[in-house]
Amino acid sequence: MSSRAWWVELWRLLGVTLPAGLLGFAVGAPGWLLAAALLLLLGWHARQAARLLQWLRVGAKSNRAPLLGGLWGEYVEDIERRQEWSRQRRDRLEGMLERFQRTAEALPDGAVVLGPNHEIEWANRAARRLLGIDSTGDQGTRIQNLLRDPRVFSYLHTEDRGDDDSVDIPSPMNPRIELNVRVIPYGEGQHLLMARDVSNLRRLETVRRDFVANVSHELRTPLTVIRGYAESCTDEELPESVQDGIAAISRQAARMQAIVEDLLTLSRLELDPVDPDAAEWVAVADLLPGMVRDAQSLSVERGHELTLEADAAIGLRATATELNSAFGNLINNAVQHTPAGTAIRVVWARERGGAVLRVEDDGEGIAPEHLPRITERFYRADPGRSRASGGTGLGLALVKHAVARNGGRLEIDSEPGEGAVFACHFPSERVIDFGDFDAESAPAGDGAVADQCRLRGASAEQGADAGGRAQELGNQESGSNRRREQDP
Amino acid sequence: MTERQSPFGRHISTQYDEELEAIRQKLLAMGGLVERQLDEGLQALLRGDSDLGEAMVRRDVDVNAMEVDIDEQCTRIIARRQPAAGDLRIILGMLKSITDLERVGDEACKLGKAVIEPSVEPPLDRAIAQGVQRLGRHVQQMLHDALDAFARLDTEAALRIAREESRVDEEYDALTRQFVTYIMEDPRTIQRVLGMMWSGRALERIADHARNLCEYVVYVAEGQDIRHQSLDAARAALEAGSQGARAE
Known part of the structure; x- marks a missing residue:
């Protein structure tokens, strides 16, 4: 051309x-x-x-x-x-x-596009309904000026939000609507604010939790009565078959009681707001020997070999009762779900960025398909076994919640045939190193820390040979247990 | 997308804009805090939750601290920038608003305090509680909308919300009459009803402060002082003003 x-x-x-x-x-x-x-x-x-x-x-x-x-x-x-x-x-x-x-308009969740200073650039229809933000009229207004809830303010000004981080606020348009708001950064200085109506979800959750808590509470008294009567019916003149039946009633009632207690603990963990004032400095190394002893007595004749390695120089800022229930359950769990004679190692040690409690065993391990679900309530990896071994099915759920409430997270690692490692990781802001402290430099008024510093020598010694001693103590305990069983 | 001309964004010195916007943001954050105080005060009162009441009363120092902070920043910006016309109005409007917001915080605390004080009284009568709750929701909505109008400098909305105040007054009067019938029927309820009456009074005062906020919005946006005028007169004056401006 x-x-x-x-x-x-x-x-x-x-x-x-x-x-x-x-x-x-x-x-x-x-x-x-x-x-x-x-x-x-x-x-x-x-x-x-x-x-x-x-x-x-x-x-x-x-x-x-x-x-x-x-x-x-x-x-x-x-x-x-x-x-x-x-x-x-x-x-x-x-x-x-x-x-x-049009697609974004049709989203049921409120979506607002924010500029570098959090000024509104665009908003969809749902944002108008849920947040009261008008796409045309409010362009250029900073979002904090319209979403004035102090929680949003501090959320927006938190640097370095995690991926799952979000904030729950009542909708400014209707206080009965509960919103879950999260801000996702993208591009250059752009942010996307998503607001989801979670009122129904929250309501359902509350109903479920209340239901479980109420049912457990209501079951408690009848169970105590049943168990009480069953245990007092030990007339030797009764025919053997009846005696067996009563023993079974007593055993099962005890089991149900254990489940109810666990359910109540669990719902308390879920329902009670985390109270930062309840946290104190806990010398974990002092807690563990007792738990190992209890677990050994649980093992009775199955002969688990429990060893403990605890670094007495590390303390944890946590609620002591919750730690007790978390760690105790974890160790008992290892005893209950491994075959007789399994070696179980309990380790409390420093790790990069904090501290960790590990419970390791060389048992059968857990199949990978069970790993993601094993902390669910009543989830049974092996339907037959755990009931026989006397678990309530709630132990790991309890551990997970209790650890999370104290700033930690539970990680489970296992290969079939190669044992399992249950690890509770705690971040460094929760961990104190008593080794860095001298009794003099301990902050005045913080009696707990000073006390634990003084205790350090004793518990370090305890930690060093705790394995052997725990073993010993455990054997004693199981011995006395046996004696008790023989004595009618 | 169209660029919207913000009343805060017309200076050559962008730092000046930044300073003004920062103060406004603080003011609205204070507003948010006060809104939450009111919400929690009301909840504490209606549920008889003394823990919540105590927590919110303790938080009042934050509101006061914010008032002092904003006051200081406004003073500083006046001293340094010597603003005139619209900017001066914005700063003066903000200075007046924080006083009202602080008072709202104080009134909200009265709701919280009403449940803290040791009382052996039986729980609230449902009908009384409902009346106070309705009034409370109305006032909450009014405060919320007034702050929204401030954020948007929306004169129309401000005038509409200011009108709500008389409705809150009517509601408060109705509540008072209801309380009086309670007292007449059973004098033993006097103490309890009086406590609720004071809370209703606090809510009515908050509505007054919300109306003041609306008046400042009109002052900032239009430069017209509509205080102590009937709202119809204010609207007429505003319309005359804008027509005059158009004629020029």
């Missing part, structure tokens, strides 16, 4: 210069006539260029395109074609954008 235009221009040049040259020869002044012809041609080109420029300046509208010849006409056509192409592209993009916006 361009070559055709080139030929047209060449012919035009020839068509002007050739006659002019010939005529010039005829009149005897070829140079002048040639110059005049070229001047004319140059003038024509300049005129065409000027018209093209003028057309471009007024916006290059296709209905006002100038009729230009030769190469200049090609220019006009080319520009028009490009314009047509970009108009189509723009339409397509606009259509896409509109579809996109």
